[in-house]
Amino acid sequence: MALGHALPAQSDTATNCRPPTTETSRSTFSLAGQLSSLNARRPSSPMVDVKPIEFWAMGPRKEVVQPLRKPPTPPDDYFRKLEPHLYSLDSCSDDVDSLTDEEILARYHLGMLHFSTQYDLINGHLSVRVIEARDLPPPVMCDGARQDMAHSNPYVKMSLLPDHKNSRQTGVKRKTQNPVFEERFTFELPFLEAQRRTLLLSLVDFDKFSRHCVIGKVSLPLSEVDLVKGGHWWKALVPSSQNEVELGELLLSLNYLPSAGRLNVDIIRAKQLLQTDMCQGSDPFVKVQLVTGLKLMKTKKTSCMRGTIDPCYNESFSFRVLQEDLCEVSLVFTVYGHNMKSSNDFVGRIVIGQFSTGPQETTHWRRLMSSQRNPVEQWHSLRSRAECDRVSPASLEVT
Numbered sequence: 594m595a596l597g598h599a600l601p602a603q604s605d606t607a608t609n610c611r612p613p614t615t616e617t618s619r620s621t622f623s624l625a626g627q628l629s630s631l632n633a634r635r636p637s638s639p640m641v642d643v644k645p646i647e648f649w650a651m652g653p654r655k656e657v658v659q660p661l662r663k664p665p666t667p668p669d670d671y672f673r674k675l676e677p678h679l680y681s682l683d684s685c686s687d688d689v690d691s692l693t694d695e696e697i698l699a700r701y702h703l704g705m706l707h708f709s710t711q712y713d714l715i716n717g718h719l720s721v722r723v724i725e726a727r728d729l730p731p732p733v734m735c736d737g738a739r740q741d742m743a744h745s746n747p748y749v750k751m752s753l754l755p756d757h758k759n760s761r762q763t764g765v766k767r768k769t770q771n772p773v774f775e776e777r778f779t780f781e782l783p784f785l786e787a788q789r790r791t792l793l794l795s796l797v798d799f800d801k802f803s804r805h806c807v808i809g810k811v812s813l814p815l816s817e818v819d820l821v822k823g824g825h826w827w828k829a830l831v832p833s834s835q836n837e838v839e840l841g842e843l844l845l846s847l848n849y850l851p852s853a854g855r856l857n858v859d860i861i862r863a864k865q866l867l868q869t870d871m872c873q874g875s876d877p878f879v880k881v882q883l884v885t886g887l888k889l890m891k892t893k894k895t896s897c898m899r900g901t902i903d904p905c906y907n908e909s910f911s912f913r914v915l916q917e918d919l920c921e922v923s924l925v926f927t928v929y930g931h932n933m934k935s936s937n938d939f940v941g942r943i944v945i946g947q948f949s950t951g952p953q954e955t956t957h958w959r960r961l962m963s964s965q966r967n968p969v970e971q972w973h974s975l976r977s978r979a980e981c982d983r984v985s986p987a988s989l990e991v992t
Contacts, residue, residue: 694829703809703830704729704770706749706794710815711823712787719780719787719820723749723763723794729770729808732798744768746799747808748868753780753790754812757839762868762902765799788816796830805840805867805977807833840941840975841866841902843879843926847945847957849919849965856883856914858924859907859968860895866902866928866975867940875902876931877940883912884923884946884987892991897931919962923948923987928975941975948987950976 698705707724732745746767752760759780766772782790792813798806809830818824846859860879868875880894891912898904914922923946930938942950949955953973960969981988 694827697829697831701830701832702730703832705827705829706796706811707827708794709823709825710792710818710820712784712820714784714821717781717783719782720777721751721780721792722777723774725773726796727771744770747772748797748799749774750795750797751778752793754793760865764868787820790815795833809833839865840977841928843928843943843973843975844970845926845973846968846970847961848968849961851916851965854913854915856912856922858910861907862905863928864903868902876900877904877928878931879906880927880929881910882925882991884925884990885918886921887986887990889990920947922946925987925991939978942978942981942988943973943976944981944985944987948985950981950985950988
């Protein structure tokens with residue numbers, strides 16, 4: 594009986610140890626298929642599937658290193674060709690202070706200027722006396738070309754910096770490299786103010802056919818001298834960064850009357866005109882010329898003001914101009930210095946109208962066109978003949 598009961602137990606164990614039947618395998622395969630279909634129907638993950646990084650393919654990047662090139666050595670005369678005054682606001686201002694007059698004269702060869710200063714405490718003015726200049730260089734044009742004449746026509750222009758407008762000027766000495774001026778000028782200002790100023794003397798070569806070229810300059814800080822006691826100085830001229838001097842200013846008023854077809858011009862006054870006479874003062878007059886298109890139509894001129902560089906004219910001129918021709922009109926204003934021994938000396942010029950010589954002139958003409966019946970008044974800076982001929986065809990049509 595015991596043996597009979599043991600056999601069924603042994604049979605159960607044998608049943609559990611038997612390999613899976615075909616039906617079991619089929620059910621397992623079916624379950625795996627269902628799981629696979631469920632995974633297929635599941636929404637995709639927002640994560641991006643990134644391929645595994647193959648570290649074996651990542652190695653140090655080989656970069657081609659260019660060898661350092663040694664910069665070329667400049668020639669010996671490379672730095673000698675540089676012109677330092679082209680890169681500074683005021684030429685030679687840094688190193689001239691450390692040089693003596695003899696060293697300056699030996700370096701630049703621009704000559705020397707003799708002058709004196711003294712302050713009058715009773716009358717409250719500074720007196721500057723320009724005496725003479727010596728050993729000036731031969732005349733050279735501003736573009737570097739030599740002039741035909743063998744001598745300069747020098748004069749001295751002075752101002753108390755930082756004020757450039759309130760300037761004074763000597764007469765022009767013709768054809769000499771050793772001019773004697775012997776002229777005295779006064780500046781009305783308080784003593785404490787005078788001590789804060791710097792006296793600037795510019796020696797200029799006057800060429801009536803082209804421009805006024807600065808030969809050299811002398812600067813004297815008045816705080817470094819005894820103004821009450823006064824003194825005389827011989828100073829060597831140094832180069833100036835200003836190649837040309839200001840020619841002066843002209844005050845004009847324009848208006849146009851369409852009903853009458855008249856263009857009215859008022860020449861009111863001028864100031865700080867370049868002096869072209871050999872004695873102190875000048876004899877300036879203004880010539881106004883009407884140019885239509887490129888044809889000179891009419892010429893008129895003011896009276897001559899004797900012995901002044903700040904003339905007051907207050908003279909009016911009228912030109913017949915049709916309204917349809919107004920856009921083709923140019924007015925040429927030329928200031929001359931009267932010369933009894935030879936032809937009149939050219940001082941400066943501007944052109945207002947169709948062929949204006951600059952922005953100021955163009956603005957004045959536009960103001961006239963926008964308010965024709967009302968007088969339009971404006972100051973103008975005079976320009977050289979060469980500059981006017983270069984930018985305005987109307988300037989070429991007049992003499």
